Amino acid sequence: MPKNIKSRNPKPRTSGQLGSLADPADQPLPVLPRFGPGGNALAVDANKKKANLHRLRRIEGQIRGVHDMVQQDRYCADILIQIAAVQKSLSGVARQLLANHVKHCVAHGIRVGGAQADAACDELLKLISHLDH
Amino acid sequence: MPKNIKSRNPKPRTSGQLGSLADPADQPLPVLPRFGPGGNALAVDANKKKANLHRLRRIEGQIRGVHDMVQQDRYCADILIQIAAVQKSLSGVARQLLANHVKHCVAHGIRVGGAQADAACDELLKLISHLDH
Amino acid sequence: MPKNIKSRNPKPRTSGQLGSLADPADQPLPVLPRFGPGGNALAVDANKKKANLHRLRRIEGQIRGVHDMVQQDRYCADILIQIAAVQKSLSGVARQLLANHVKHCVAHGIRVGGAQADAACDELLKLISHLDH
Amino acid sequence: MPKNIKSRNPKPRTSGQLGSLADPADQPLPVLPRFGPGGNALAVDANKKKANLHRLRRIEGQIRGVHDMVQQDRYCADILIQIAAVQKSLSGVARQLLANHVKHCVAHGIRVGGAQADAACDELLKLISHLDH
Known part of the structure; x- marks a missing residue:
């Protein structure tokens, strides 16, 4: 399980799921949408x-x-x-x-x-x- | 209260709402839509x-x-x-x-x-x- | 229906709302408890x-x-x-x-x-x- | 936690609560009533x-x-x-x-x-x- 699954950022980072399409120089790490309140479900x-x-x-x-x-x-x-x-x-x-x-x-x-x-x-x-x- | 307000006809009397199409001599008063299931509320x-x-x-x-x-x-x-x-x-x-x-x-x-x-x-x-x- | 059925006294008048109609010497009739909050049901x-x-x-x-x-x-x-x-x-x-x-x-x-x-x-x-x- | 705490036997093991009647050599520890349907709560x-x-x-x-x-x-x-x-x-x-x-x-x-x-x-x-x- 990715280590950021527990993070609880206040806003969803919509760019996270499109990380591979973005310029790697601008966005070095593909960010998974975080799990929890204000974020996403763990499994659907x-x-x-x-x-x-x-x-x-x-x-x-x-x-x-x-x-x-x-x-x-x-x-x-x-x-x-x-x-x-x-x-x-x-x-x-x-x-x-x-x-x-x-x-x-x-x-x-x-x-x-x-x-x-x-x-x-x-x-x-x-x-x-x-x-x- | 109009006398037909208590009627509970099984089908809505559409002619009531189309009073202008009826013969005014036969039907002098515009008929309110009936009250009850499939019809209208009594008072709103x-x-x-x-x-x-x-x-x-x-x-x-x-x-x-x-x-x-x-x-x-x-x-x-x-x-x-x-x-x-x-x-x-x-x-x-x-x-x-x-x-x-x-x-x-x-x-x-x-x-x-x-x-x-x-x-x-x-x-x-x-x-x-x-x-x- | 008895006329006292509408009364909503704060306490039940056990002594008889029909007292004036009964012979005070005998007071033989059981008194109907009043209807409403703190009292009795109307019909059971x-x-x-x-x-x-x-x-x-x-x-x-x-x-x-x-x-x-x-x-x-x-x-x-x-x-x-x-x-x-x-x-x-x-x-x-x-x-x-x-x-x-x-x-x-x-x-x-x-x-x-x-x-x-x-x-x-x-x-x-x-x-x-x-x-x- | 006792090892039988997870067992889900269809019937309560009444002998568990009567440990003192069992042969102490055969059954050294009094057995806790099992956990689960028909049995006991895990923690109270x-x-x-x-x-x-x-x-x-x-x-x-x-x-x-x-x-x-x-x-x-x-x-x-x-x-x-x-x-x-x-x-x-x-x-x-x-x-x-x-x-x-x-x-x-x-x-x-x-x-x-x-x-x-x-x-x-x-x-x-x-x-x-x-x-x-």
């Missing part, structure tokens, strides 16, 4: 990412649909049924991301141990208490 | 409607933001915090719509009484069990 | 009451079981599965009470109208936002 | 255990109070407020147990790695989706 399954992007596009459309229903003064219960459907879809995306987070990011923190393990567990428990299920 | 507060439309546009933008974060493989916990924020915003809209539903539509059904009161209560209880709070 | 289905009492006794036993598991340092996940079961049972009781509340107490307030209708709706919406579902 | 903080036991006794009393309120046909909304309070207390106990579970049992499974890490994460995610928060 391509199929699950694709499925989540698809679901989020669909949720965006559902929200537009709810907006139109409110605009048209549609029956409240019909709008609320749509909102409940959006909440369910959104919880599905959250559940998948949480699974990825536990299996990769939290597991990584725990394996590193010490303060990083504590931070990973505390962050997870805070997330759980904030999310609808 | 203009300010609350405006606030909800604004919140839904904002939520739509938040969902696009979550989509971008997933696209960029951003740190899972950061994405989940955003999703929790969307869930909270959406619950806020739902809570406002539910308040309107209880105070107008459910109350109307209860005042009508009989099967309509039962239907209004049952629908409400089903909604409550489906929505995140 | 005997079978549902019996079922709820049974479920609550069972939940009490489940809580004692969870206490014993914690006492014995049992595996956390096993304890949490039991707690999730208790939460589900308790939500079942709450759902039944909420149905009764909507169909009787809230409906009564709405039929009375005015400030009492508003209070019944506001109280209901507050309850919904407090309860787990 | 004495103060948190004491606090949880106290909270569970209090919840048991609250449930008895709810039982009495139902028995006395008390006002539904008053009962529901008590149930919401019980739900909150119970979620507090669950949150503490979940924190302990993540920091000790899940972390242990992740450190062991392989199938045990996967099982620990899957079990955690299932727990999260079952619990009210």
